[in-house]
Amino acid sequence: xxxxxxxxxxxxxxxxxxxxxxxxxxxxxxxxxxxxxxxxxxxxxxxxxxxxxxxxxxxxxxxxxxxxxxxxxxxxxxxxxxxxxxxxxxxxxxxxxxxxxxxxxxxxxxxxxxxxxxxxxxxxxxxxxxxxxxxxxxxxxxxxxxxxxxxxxxxxxxxxxxxxxxxxxxxxxxxxxxxxxxxxxxxxxxxxxxxxxxxxxxxxxxxxxxxxxxxxxxxxxxxxxxxxxxxxxxxxxxxxxxxxxxxxxxxxxxxxxxxxxxxxxxxxxxxxxxxxxxxxxxxxxxxxxxxxxxxxxxxxxxxxxxxxxxxxxxxxxxxxxxxxxxxxxxxxxxxxxxxxxxxxxxxxxxxxxxxx
Ligand SMILES: NC(=O)c1ccc[n+]([C@@H]2O[C@H](COP(=O)([O-])OP(=O)(O)OC[C@H]3O[C@@H](n4cnc5c(N)ncnc54)[C@H](O)[C@@H]3O)[C@@H](O)[C@H]2O)c1
Ligand SMILES: [Zn+2]
Numbered sequence: 001x002x003x004x005x006x007x008x009x010x011x012x013x014x015x016x017x018x019x020x021x022x023x024x025x026x027x028x029x030x031x032x033x034x035x036x037x038x039x040x041x042x043x044x045x046x047x048x049x050x051x052x053x054x055x056x057x058x059x060x061x062x063x064x065x066x067x068x069x070x071x072x073x074x075x076x077x078x079x080x081x082x083x084x085x086x087x088x089x090x091x092x093x094x095x096x097x098x099x100x101x102x103x104x105x106x107x108x109x110x111x112x113x114x115x116x117x118x119x120x121x122x123x124x125x126x127x128x129x130x131x132x133x134x135x136x137x138x139x140x141x142x143x144x145x146x147x148x149x150x151x152x153x154x155x156x157x158x159x160x161x162x163x164x165x166x167x168x169x170x171x172x173x174x175x176x177x178x179x180x181x182x183x184x185x186x187x188x189x190x191x192x193x194x195x196x197x198x199x200x201x202x203x204x205x206x207x208x209x210x211x212x213x214x215x216x217x218x219x220x221x222x223x224x225x226x227x228x229x230x231x232x233x234x235x236x237x238x239x240x241x242x243x244x245x246x247x248x249x250x251x252x253x254x255x256x257x258x259x260x261x262x263x264x265x266x267x268x269x270x271x272x273x274x275x276x277x278x279x280x281x282x283x284x285x286x287x288x289x290x291x292x293x294x295x296x297x298x299x300x301x302x303x304x305x306x307x308x309x310x311x312x313x314x315x316x317x318x319x320x321x322x323x324x325x326x327x328x329x330x331x332x333x334x335x336x337x338x339x340x341x342x343x344x345x346x347x348x349x350x351x352x353x354x355x356x
Contacts, residue, residue, distance in 0.1 A: 006223040017162035022056030034058040034094040039067040046098040061087040100126035101133030108139025112154030127177025131218035136226040176261025178296040190334030241328040242268030248313035265298035273350040275329040305355030
């Protein structure tokens, strides 16, 4: 068992963790009841977690919501509140979210707000949730007009990361998660970059020792960045590498079929091109990142990109300052700077390159 400490929450990584949540949670949190939230595709994993909670003496209830981004809504938050009331969940009862980023964001939001806050336990089941969404204490739901517009910061008491649960994850979701791993290596850890490259085949085969190592190192990077800047006043922005362009690509309606990780991969390619054009990163950095993204099976190009629509979207980015989007730029492998104002012609050039 490996552990990362983050702002009062304890993040555990070990194969088989899901079957041992109950006994370990007992050592951290009290309470007599535990409410388990999951989604339709994670029922089996959630049942295992629930059994372990029962064995540890908790009175349990379980709710499985439909899977998919649409469930991250105030409407579903209200449904979950109703179930909490129905199951006599009180202050001090545990709230356990078992699923991908959708379940951890919705569950985290409900746990943060119900009775002004329940102790939260997260059991992330997607690669993205294990290295990103379940770490850092941010939660949220979407409004019709935008993603993650309503949410809070609520650190979980514990996060249980079990690489074994990734075996059943659909291939496209798994590959999408690899984009966040490349991002982690690019922003903070050249050694991790080399490790991922050297062990790519094992990673693609989801071999447990390699997966455990990579997930642990990425979760540690995210935790370290969050520890430095919990409320996103400064350095936490580096976690958005590839996301400024990536989010714009995702939200240009025509590309609704693009997965988050795929958009981020193309975003990292575009942002590395900008860095090279600005003389911030050498060509070798762009080439090495491009090679690793391709090895992962991630795209670095998007044919027929509607550049004006993407530029328009960029103006609405959450990180806009003085009316201009800010970018995270690589200086080399494992080192980035943030808050960079990139001239429009360079942004356009990078977009043109990735749309070729
Ligand atoms: N709070 C944060 O800091 C943060 C960070 C990054 C992303 N997010 C959020 O995370 C969400 C995306 O998360 P995601 O990519 O995990 O998507 P997701 O939760 O929708 O999961 C993807 C799909 O995989 C299924 N699934 C999950 N685990 C499985 C398993 N082990 N086996 C089989 N199927 C499984 C899900 O049911 C779903 O169909 C977005 O809403 C995003 O905004 C939040
Ligand atoms: Zn992301």
